[in-house]
Amino acid sequence: MIVLYDPDTLLHDTVELVGAKIRSALESPARTRTIVEKLSESGEHGLRTIQSPLTSDDPSELKALLSIIERTHGREYLDHLKNAFDQWRAEQLIEQHENILPECFVYPTKAHSDPRPPKDLFARAGYFAFDMSSGIMFQTYRSVIASANLASESVSYLLDFKHSHGAPSVFALCRPPGHHCDGNRAGGYCYVNNVAVCISKYRSLSVSGEFARIGILDLDFHHGNGTQELYYSDPQVFYASIHGEDEFPYYTGADSETGAGDAVGANLNLPLATGSDFGEYMKKLNQALIALRDFRPEFLVVSLGFDTFHLDPLGSFQISTEHYALIAAGVRRVLADLPTVILLEGGYALEHLGENVKSFLEGWEARMRE
Ligand code: Q9C
Ligand code: ZN
Numbered sequence: 001m002i003v004l005y006d007p008d009t010l011l012h013d014t015v016e017l018v019g020a021k022i023r024s025a026l027e028s029p030a031r032t033r034t035i036v037e038k039l040s041e042s043g044e045h046g047l048r049t050i051q052s053p054l055t056s057d058d059p060s061e062l063k064a065l066l067s068i069i070e071r072t073h074g075r076e077y078l079d080h081l082k083n084a085f086d087q088w089r090a091e092q093l094i095e096q097h098e099n100i101l102p103e104c105f106v107y108p109t110k111a112h113s114d115p116r117p118p119k120d121l122f123a124r125a126g127y128f129a130f131d132m133s134s135g136i137m138f139q140t141y142r143s144v145i146a147s148a149n150l151a152s153e154s155v156s157y158l159l160d161f162k163h164s165h166g167a168p169s170v171f172a173l174c175r176p177p178g179h180h181c182d183g184n185r186a187g188g189y190c191y192v193n194n195v196a197v198c199i200s201k202y203r204s205l206s207v208s209g210e211f212a213r214i215g216i217l218d219l220d221f222h223h224g225n226g227t228q229e230l231y232y233s234d235p236q237v238f239y240a241s242i243h244g245e246d247e248f249p250y251y252t253g254a255d256s257e258t259g260a261g262d263a264v265g266a267n268l269n270l271p272l273a274t275g276s277d278f279g280e281y282m283k284k285l286n287q288a289l290i291a292l293r294d295f296r297p298e299f300l301v302v303s304l305g306f307d308t309f310h311l312d313p314l315g316s317f318q319i320s321t322e323h324y325a326l327i328a329a330g331v332r333r334v335l336a337d338l339p340t341v342i343l344l345e346g347g348y349a350l351e352h353l354g355e356n357v358k359s360f361l362e363g364w365e366a367r368m369r370e
Contacts, residue, residue: 001045001046001169001170001171001361001364001365002046002048002157002161002169002170002171003039003045003046003047003048003170003171003172003173003361004048004050004150004153004154004157004170004171004172004173005032005036005047005048005049005050005150005173006049006050006051006052006146006147006149006150006173007049008052008054008055008142008143008145008146009029009032009143009146009147009150009173009174009175009176010029010032010033010143010175011029011139011140011142011143011146012029012137012139012140012142012143012144012175012176013025013028013029013137013139014099014135014136014137014140015099015101015135016132016133016135017101017132022101025133025135025189026313026314026348027133027175027176027177027189027346027348028350029175030350031175031347031348031350031353032173032175032344034350034353034354035173035344035353035354035357036173037354038354038355038357038358039354039357039358039361042358045358045361050149050150050153052142052145052146052149053065053145053149054142054145054146062145065145065148065149065152066078068148068152068197068200068201068204069148069192069197069200071196071200072183072192072193072196072197072200072230073183073184073192073193074183074184076117076184077128077183077184077185080117080124080128081128081136081140081141081144081186081191081192082141084100084121084124084125084128084136085100085136085137085138085140085141087121088100088121091121093121093122096138097137098137099135099136099137100125100135100136100137101125101132101135102125102126102128102129102131102132102134103122103125103126104122104123104126105126105127105129105130105131106126106127115127128184128185128186129185129186129187130185130186130187130249131187131188131249133187133188133189134181134186134187134188134189134190134191140176140191143175143176144176144191144192145192147174147175147176147177147178147192147194148174148178148192148194148197150172150173150174150194151172151174151178151194151195151197151198151201151341151343152197152198152201153172154170154171154172154198154341154343155170155198155201155202155205155341156201156205157170158170158339158340158341159202159205159206159339167336167337167338167339167340168339168340169339169340169341169342169364170340170341170342171341171342171344171361172194172341172342172343172344173344174194174343174344174345175344176189176190176191177189177190177194177220177305177343177344177345177346178190178191178192178193178194178195178196178197178226178227178303178343178345179193179194179195179218179220179222179224179225179226179227179303179305179345180222180224180225180226180249181193181226182225182226182229182230183230185226187226187249188222188225188226188248188249189346190226193226193227193230194343195216195224195227195301195303195343196227196230198301198341198343199214199231199237199301202214202299206298206299208298210236211236212236212298212299213236213237213238213295213296213297213298213299214236214237214238214297214298214299214300214301215237215238215240215292215295215297215299215300215301215335215338216231216237216238216239216240216300216301216302216303217240217241217288217289217292217300217301217302217303217331218239218240218241218242218243218302218303218345219242219285219302219303219304219305219308219327220243220303220304220305220307220308220345220346221243221244221247221305221307221308221312221314221315221316221317221346222243222244222247222248222249222305222307222314222346223241223243223247223249223252223253223269223271224239224241224243224303224345225249225251225252225253227239227303228241228252228253228257228267228269229252231263231266231267232257232259232260232263232267233259233260233261233262233263234263234266235259235261235262235263235266237263237266238266238267238268238291238292238295238297239266239267239268240268240270240288240291240292241253241268241269241270241288242270242272242281242284242285242288243269243270243271243272244271244272244274244315244316244317245271245272245273245274246271246274247274247316248314252269253269253271254269254271255268255269255270255271257269266295268287268288268291270284270287270288272284272317274316274317275316275317275318276317276318277317277318277319278318278319278320278323278326281308281317281319281323281327282326282327282330285327285330285331286330286334289330289331289334289335290334292334292335293334293335297338298338298339299338299339299340299341300335300338300339300340300341301340301341301342301343302331302340302341302342302343303343303345304342304343304344304345304360305344305345305346305347306324306346306347306349306353306356306357306360307346307347307348307349309321309347309349309352309356311349311352312347312348312349313348313349314346314348315346321352321355321356321359322359323359324356324357324359324360324363325359325360325362325363325366326363327360327363328359328360328361328362328363328364329363329364329366331364332363332364342364344357
Protein backbone atom coordinates (compact mmCIF):
# COMPACT_ATOMS: atom_id res chain seq x y z
CA MET A 1 0.00 0.00 0.00
CA ILE A 2 1.11 3.51 -0.69
CA VAL A 3 1.98 5.46 2.47
CA LEU A 4 2.20 9.26 2.29
CA TYR A 5 4.44 11.27 4.59
CA ASP A 6 5.61 14.90 4.81
CA PRO A 7 8.52 15.93 7.11
CA ASP A 8 6.69 19.23 7.78
CA THR A 9 4.26 17.23 9.93
CA LEU A 10 7.12 16.83 12.45
CA LEU A 11 7.38 20.56 13.17
CA HIS A 12 4.35 20.95 15.46
CA ASP A 13 5.50 20.16 19.01
CA THR A 14 3.37 21.56 21.79
CA VAL A 15 2.38 21.05 25.44
CA GLU A 16 -0.67 19.90 27.36
CA LEU A 17 -2.01 20.14 30.87
CA VAL A 18 -1.83 16.98 33.00
CA GLY A 19 -3.19 17.64 36.45
CA ALA A 20 -1.67 20.99 37.35
CA LYS A 21 1.49 20.38 35.31
CA ILE A 22 2.32 21.47 31.79
CA ARG A 23 4.03 18.61 29.92
CA SER A 24 5.11 17.87 26.36
CA ALA A 25 1.98 16.75 24.54
CA LEU A 26 1.60 12.98 24.04
CA GLU A 27 0.71 13.83 20.45
CA SER A 28 4.36 14.39 19.49
CA PRO A 29 6.60 14.38 16.39
CA ALA A 30 8.23 11.19 17.70
CA ARG A 31 5.01 9.35 16.82
CA THR A 32 5.39 9.90 13.10
CA ARG A 33 9.17 9.53 13.29
CA THR A 34 8.93 6.05 14.78
CA ILE A 35 6.32 4.95 12.22
CA VAL A 36 8.42 6.19 9.29
CA GLU A 37 11.49 4.49 10.72
CA LYS A 38 9.66 1.18 11.11
CA LEU A 39 8.16 1.30 7.61
CA SER A 40 11.45 2.28 5.96
CA GLU A 41 13.41 -0.51 7.61
CA SER A 42 10.95 -3.15 6.42
CA GLY A 43 10.87 -1.60 2.94
CA GLU A 44 7.73 -3.50 1.88
CA HIS A 45 5.47 -0.49 2.01
CA GLY A 46 5.62 2.20 -0.62
CA LEU A 47 6.53 5.16 1.54
CA ARG A 48 6.36 8.42 -0.45
CA THR A 49 7.46 11.82 0.75
CA ILE A 50 5.13 14.65 -0.21
CA GLN A 51 6.08 18.31 -0.29
CA SER A 52 3.77 20.72 1.52
CA PRO A 53 2.26 23.47 -0.65
CA LEU A 54 3.53 25.98 1.93
CA THR A 55 7.08 25.22 0.74
CA SER A 56 6.23 24.93 -2.96
CA ASP A 57 7.26 27.51 -5.57
CA ASP A 58 3.86 27.24 -7.22
CA PRO A 59 1.36 29.37 -5.26
CA SER A 60 -1.61 27.73 -6.98
CA GLU A 61 -1.02 24.53 -4.94
CA LEU A 62 -1.60 26.31 -1.64
CA LYS A 63 -4.60 28.14 -3.05
CA ALA A 64 -6.17 24.88 -4.18
CA LEU A 65 -5.63 23.21 -0.81
CA LEU A 66 -7.02 26.19 1.11
CA SER A 67 -10.12 26.24 -1.04
CA ILE A 68 -10.71 22.58 -0.11
CA ILE A 69 -10.09 23.25 3.61
CA GLU A 70 -12.40 26.30 3.51
CA ARG A 71 -15.33 24.10 2.55
CA THR A 72 -15.21 22.92 6.17
CA HIS A 73 -13.39 25.52 8.23
CA GLY A 74 -14.23 29.21 8.70
CA ARG A 75 -11.85 31.84 7.31
CA GLU A 76 -11.54 33.52 10.70
CA TYR A 77 -10.70 30.22 12.40
CA LEU A 78 -8.02 29.43 9.80
CA ASP A 79 -6.58 32.94 10.14
CA HIS A 80 -6.44 32.36 13.87
CA LEU A 81 -4.45 29.13 13.41
CA LYS A 82 -2.14 30.94 11.02
CA ASN A 83 -1.65 34.23 12.88
CA ALA A 84 -2.34 33.75 16.60
CA PHE A 85 1.27 32.94 17.48
CA ASP A 86 2.65 36.04 15.72
CA GLN A 87 -0.05 38.20 17.31
CA TRP A 88 0.86 36.95 20.77
CA ARG A 89 4.54 37.57 19.99
CA ALA A 90 3.82 41.11 18.79
CA GLU A 91 2.00 41.85 22.05
CA GLN A 92 4.86 40.21 23.97
CA LEU A 93 2.50 37.72 25.58
CA ILE A 94 4.71 34.77 24.75
CA GLU A 95 8.34 33.80 23.96
CA GLN A 96 9.37 32.21 20.68
CA HIS A 97 9.69 28.71 22.20
CA GLU A 98 6.41 28.93 24.16
CA ASN A 99 2.88 27.75 23.41
CA ILE A 100 -0.56 29.32 23.34
CA LEU A 101 -3.03 27.42 25.49
CA PRO A 102 -6.65 28.58 25.72
CA GLU A 103 -8.22 29.52 29.03
CA CYS A 104 -11.83 30.76 28.71
CA PHE A 105 -14.22 28.72 26.55
CA VAL A 106 -17.60 29.52 25.02
CA TYR A 107 -20.39 27.94 27.06
CA PRO A 108 -24.17 27.81 26.69
CA THR A 109 -26.05 30.86 28.00
CA LYS A 110 -29.70 31.89 28.00
CA ALA A 111 -28.84 35.26 26.42
CA HIS A 112 -27.39 34.05 23.11
CA SER A 113 -26.20 30.89 21.41
CA ASP A 114 -23.67 32.09 18.85
CA PRO A 115 -21.27 34.75 20.19
CA ARG A 116 -18.94 36.68 17.83
CA PRO A 117 -15.15 36.17 18.06
CA PRO A 118 -13.76 38.36 20.85
CA LYS A 119 -10.99 40.95 20.29
CA ASP A 120 -8.88 39.98 23.28
CA LEU A 121 -6.09 37.58 22.27
CA PHE A 122 -6.45 35.38 25.37
CA ALA A 123 -10.18 35.16 24.78
CA ARG A 124 -9.73 34.30 21.09
CA ALA A 125 -7.56 31.29 21.94
CA GLY A 126 -10.54 29.88 23.86
CA TYR A 127 -13.16 30.93 21.32
CA PHE A 128 -11.48 28.83 18.62
CA ALA A 129 -10.98 25.73 20.80
CA PHE A 130 -13.02 23.42 23.01
CA ASP A 131 -10.24 22.11 25.26
CA MET A 132 -6.62 22.66 26.28
CA SER A 133 -5.21 19.80 24.17
CA SER A 134 -4.75 22.04 21.16
CA GLY A 135 -1.79 24.30 21.89
CA ILE A 136 -0.39 26.57 19.21
CA MET A 137 3.38 27.02 18.81
CA PHE A 138 5.33 28.83 16.10
CA GLN A 139 5.25 25.96 13.60
CA THR A 140 1.79 24.55 14.31
CA TYR A 141 0.26 26.02 11.17
CA ARG A 142 2.93 24.51 8.92
CA SER A 143 2.21 21.02 10.26
CA VAL A 144 -1.54 21.51 10.12
CA ILE A 145 -1.31 22.44 6.43
CA ALA A 146 1.10 19.58 5.70
CA SER A 147 -1.22 17.13 7.46
CA ALA A 148 -4.29 18.33 5.56
CA ASN A 149 -2.29 18.21 2.34
CA LEU A 150 -1.47 14.53 2.94
CA ALA A 151 -5.21 13.87 3.31
CA SER A 152 -5.90 15.76 0.11
CA GLU A 153 -3.07 14.08 -1.84
CA SER A 154 -4.20 10.65 -0.68
CA VAL A 155 -7.44 11.17 -2.60
CA SER A 156 -5.55 12.26 -5.73
CA TYR A 157 -3.44 9.11 -5.53
CA LEU A 158 -6.51 6.99 -4.97
CA LEU A 159 -8.30 8.32 -8.02
CA ASP A 160 -5.16 7.94 -10.16
CA PHE A 161 -5.07 4.26 -9.20
CA LYS A 162 -8.72 3.68 -9.84
CA HIS A 163 -7.92 2.09 -13.18
CA SER A 164 -5.56 -0.49 -11.72
CA HIS A 165 -7.14 -3.80 -10.70
CA GLY A 166 -8.91 -4.17 -7.35
CA ALA A 167 -10.01 -1.38 -5.02
CA PRO A 168 -7.06 0.92 -4.34
CA SER A 169 -6.11 2.18 -0.89
CA VAL A 170 -3.74 4.85 0.41
CA PHE A 171 -2.51 5.45 3.96
CA ALA A 172 -1.70 9.06 4.96
CA LEU A 173 0.58 9.69 7.96
CA CYS A 174 -1.36 12.76 9.04
CA ARG A 175 -0.14 14.71 12.03
CA PRO A 176 -1.67 16.59 13.77
CA PRO A 177 -4.76 14.38 13.67
CA GLY A 178 -8.20 15.74 12.75
CA HIS A 179 -11.29 13.89 13.96
CA HIS A 180 -11.98 16.00 17.08
CA CYS A 181 -12.19 19.42 15.43
CA ASP A 182 -15.22 20.90 13.69
CA GLY A 183 -15.41 23.93 11.42
CA ASN A 184 -14.42 26.51 14.02
CA ARG A 185 -12.86 24.77 17.01
CA ALA A 186 -9.58 22.98 17.66
CA GLY A 187 -9.42 20.33 20.39
CA GLY A 188 -8.15 16.87 21.28
CA TYR A 189 -4.86 17.56 19.41
CA CYS A 190 -6.83 18.39 16.22
CA TYR A 191 -6.90 21.62 14.17
CA VAL A 192 -8.12 20.78 10.66
CA ASN A 193 -10.44 17.84 10.09
CA ASN A 194 -8.48 15.65 7.67
CA VAL A 195 -11.46 13.37 7.00
CA ALA A 196 -13.44 16.40 5.82
CA VAL A 197 -10.50 17.41 3.60
CA CYS A 198 -10.64 13.96 1.96
CA ILE A 199 -14.39 14.17 1.46
CA SER A 200 -14.28 17.68 -0.05
CA LYS A 201 -11.42 16.67 -2.29
CA TYR A 202 -13.22 13.51 -3.38
CA ARG A 203 -16.35 15.50 -4.18
CA SER A 204 -14.28 17.98 -6.22
CA LEU A 205 -12.56 15.26 -8.31
CA SER A 206 -14.96 12.34 -8.67
CA VAL A 207 -17.56 11.88 -11.38
CA SER A 208 -20.41 11.67 -8.86
CA GLY A 209 -19.29 14.91 -7.13
CA GLU A 210 -21.77 16.13 -4.52
CA PHE A 211 -23.93 13.04 -5.08
CA ALA A 212 -21.23 10.60 -3.98
CA ARG A 213 -22.20 8.33 -1.09
CA ILE A 214 -19.31 8.24 1.35
CA GLY A 215 -18.57 6.07 4.38
CA ILE A 216 -16.44 6.98 7.39
CA LEU A 217 -15.13 4.33 9.76
CA ASP A 218 -13.63 5.86 12.90
CA LEU A 219 -11.44 3.38 14.78
CA ASP A 220 -9.65 5.79 17.11
CA PHE A 221 -10.19 5.05 20.82
CA HIS A 222 -11.94 8.43 21.16
CA HIS A 223 -15.22 9.41 19.58
CA GLY A 224 -14.70 11.61 16.50
CA ASN A 225 -16.95 14.41 17.71
CA GLY A 226 -15.71 16.83 15.05
CA THR A 227 -16.33 14.50 12.14
CA GLN A 228 -19.74 13.51 13.51
CA GLU A 229 -20.68 17.19 13.87
CA LEU A 230 -19.64 18.06 10.30
CA TYR A 231 -21.77 15.32 8.70
CA TYR A 232 -24.56 14.95 11.24
CA SER A 233 -27.19 16.33 8.85
CA ASP A 234 -25.60 15.04 5.64
CA PRO A 235 -27.52 12.06 4.21
CA GLN A 236 -24.71 11.33 1.69
CA VAL A 237 -22.18 10.55 4.43
CA PHE A 238 -22.41 7.61 6.85
CA TYR A 239 -20.32 7.96 10.01
CA ALA A 240 -19.60 4.86 12.13
CA SER A 241 -17.43 4.95 15.24
CA ILE A 242 -16.24 2.47 17.87
CA HIS A 243 -14.88 4.26 20.93
CA GLY A 244 -14.43 4.13 24.70
CA GLU A 245 -17.69 4.75 26.51
CA ASP A 246 -17.82 7.88 28.73
CA GLU A 247 -14.30 8.80 27.66
CA PHE A 248 -12.92 11.98 26.03
CA PRO A 249 -14.51 14.07 24.43
CA TYR A 250 -17.24 13.21 26.99
CA TYR A 251 -20.26 15.02 25.48
CA THR A 252 -20.74 13.02 22.28
CA GLY A 253 -20.55 9.40 21.19
CA ALA A 254 -23.75 7.98 22.68
CA ASP A 255 -25.62 5.41 20.58
CA SER A 256 -28.69 7.68 20.75
CA GLU A 257 -26.90 10.08 18.35
CA THR A 258 -28.17 8.78 15.01
CA GLY A 259 -28.10 11.84 12.74
CA ALA A 260 -30.47 14.73 12.04
CA GLY A 261 -33.09 15.61 9.42
CA ASP A 262 -32.67 13.62 6.19
CA ALA A 263 -29.58 12.03 7.70
CA VAL A 264 -31.30 10.20 10.56
CA GLY A 265 -29.81 6.70 10.45
CA ALA A 266 -26.55 7.82 8.83
CA ASN A 267 -24.67 8.15 12.13
CA LEU A 268 -23.77 5.04 14.11
CA ASN A 269 -22.03 5.30 17.47
CA LEU A 270 -20.85 2.05 19.03
CA PRO A 271 -19.48 2.94 22.47
CA LEU A 272 -17.56 0.12 24.10
CA ALA A 273 -16.93 -0.25 27.84
CA THR A 274 -13.42 0.66 28.98
CA GLY A 275 -11.28 -2.43 29.41
CA SER A 276 -13.05 -4.33 26.61
CA ASP A 277 -11.07 -7.09 24.90
CA PHE A 278 -10.52 -7.95 21.24
CA GLY A 279 -13.56 -10.25 21.05
CA GLU A 280 -15.89 -7.53 22.28
CA TYR A 281 -14.22 -5.08 19.93
CA MET A 282 -14.73 -7.34 16.90
CA LYS A 283 -18.48 -7.63 17.58
CA LYS A 284 -18.79 -3.85 17.36
CA LEU A 285 -16.50 -3.72 14.34
CA ASN A 286 -18.67 -6.20 12.46
CA GLN A 287 -21.78 -4.17 13.30
CA ALA A 288 -20.10 -1.05 11.93
CA LEU A 289 -18.93 -2.84 8.78
CA ILE A 290 -22.34 -4.28 7.97
CA ALA A 291 -23.99 -0.87 8.45
CA LEU A 292 -21.38 0.72 6.18
CA ARG A 293 -21.80 -1.95 3.53
CA ASP A 294 -25.60 -1.55 3.62
CA PHE A 295 -25.20 2.19 3.03
CA ARG A 296 -23.55 1.34 -0.33
CA PRO A 297 -20.83 3.99 -0.33
CA GLU A 298 -18.49 4.43 -3.31
CA PHE A 299 -15.61 5.76 -1.18
CA LEU A 300 -14.43 5.02 2.37
CA VAL A 301 -12.35 7.08 4.78
CA VAL A 302 -10.91 5.29 7.82
CA SER A 303 -9.92 7.40 10.83
CA LEU A 304 -7.30 5.07 12.26
CA GLY A 305 -6.17 5.54 15.86
CA PHE A 306 -3.79 3.18 17.63
CA ASP A 307 -4.85 4.43 21.07
CA THR A 308 -7.00 1.26 21.28
CA PHE A 309 -3.71 -0.55 22.10
CA HIS A 310 -3.56 -2.18 25.56
CA LEU A 311 -0.51 -0.14 26.60
CA ASP A 312 -1.75 3.21 25.32
CA PRO A 313 -1.60 5.98 27.94
CA LEU A 314 -4.94 7.44 26.79
CA GLY A 315 -6.89 4.27 25.92
CA SER A 316 -8.15 1.27 27.84
CA PHE A 317 -9.06 -1.46 25.32
CA GLN A 318 -7.18 -4.77 25.47
CA ILE A 319 -5.94 -4.85 21.90
CA SER A 320 -2.48 -6.17 21.01
CA THR A 321 -0.15 -5.76 18.03
CA GLU A 322 -1.33 -8.94 16.21
CA HIS A 323 -4.96 -7.86 16.57
CA TYR A 324 -4.42 -4.88 14.25
CA ALA A 325 -3.79 -7.26 11.34
CA LEU A 326 -7.09 -9.02 12.12
CA ILE A 327 -8.96 -5.72 12.39
CA ALA A 328 -7.57 -4.59 9.03
CA ALA A 329 -8.38 -7.92 7.37
CA GLY A 330 -11.88 -7.72 8.83
CA VAL A 331 -12.49 -4.30 7.29
CA ARG A 332 -11.11 -5.44 3.96
CA ARG A 333 -13.20 -8.63 3.99
CA VAL A 334 -16.51 -6.77 4.27
CA LEU A 335 -15.62 -3.61 2.32
CA ALA A 336 -13.17 -5.12 -0.17
CA ASP A 337 -14.43 -3.35 -3.27
CA LEU A 338 -14.25 0.14 -1.80
CA PRO A 339 -11.54 2.64 -2.71
CA THR A 340 -10.22 3.60 0.72
CA VAL A 341 -8.15 6.32 2.29
CA ILE A 342 -6.77 5.59 5.76
CA LEU A 343 -5.82 8.59 7.89
CA LEU A 344 -3.70 8.40 11.03
CA GLU A 345 -5.47 9.81 14.10
CA GLY A 346 -4.27 8.96 17.66
CA GLY A 347 -1.95 6.34 19.18
CA TYR A 348 0.56 7.27 21.88
CA ALA A 349 2.40 4.13 22.95
CA LEU A 350 5.58 5.26 21.18
CA GLU A 351 7.55 2.02 21.61
CA HIS A 352 4.81 0.00 19.89
CA LEU A 353 3.32 2.44 17.43
CA GLY A 354 5.52 1.45 14.48
CA GLU A 355 4.86 -2.27 14.84
CA ASN A 356 1.13 -1.66 15.33
CA VAL A 357 0.95 0.32 12.09
CA LYS A 358 2.93 -2.40 10.33
CA SER A 359 0.61 -5.09 11.65
CA PHE A 360 -2.43 -3.18 10.37
CA LEU A 361 -0.90 -2.69 6.91
CA GLU A 362 0.08 -6.36 6.70
CA GLY A 363 -3.44 -7.47 7.59
CA TRP A 364 -4.88 -5.08 5.03
CA GLU A 365 -2.61 -6.27 2.24
CA ALA A 366 -2.82 -9.97 3.07
CA ARG A 367 -6.54 -9.69 2.52
CA MET A 368 -5.94 -7.94 -0.80
CA ARG A 369 -3.76 -10.80 -2.11
CA GLU A 370 -6.34 -13.52 -1.41
N1 Q9C B 1 -4.01 16.08 29.19
C1 Q9C B 1 -6.74 11.79 19.69
O1 Q9C B 1 -6.51 10.66 20.02
N2 Q9C B 1 -6.98 14.70 26.40
N3 Q9C B 1 -6.99 12.75 20.59
C2 Q9C B 1 -5.64 14.52 26.84
C3 Q9C B 1 -4.20 14.69 28.88
C4 Q9C B 1 -7.16 14.81 24.98
C5 Q9C B 1 -7.03 12.46 22.01
C6 Q9C B 1 -5.61 14.43 28.34
C7 Q9C B 1 -7.17 13.49 24.28
C8 Q9C B 1 -7.28 13.70 22.79
C9 Q9C B 1 -6.69 12.19 18.27
ZN1 ZN C 1 -7.78 9.15 20.16
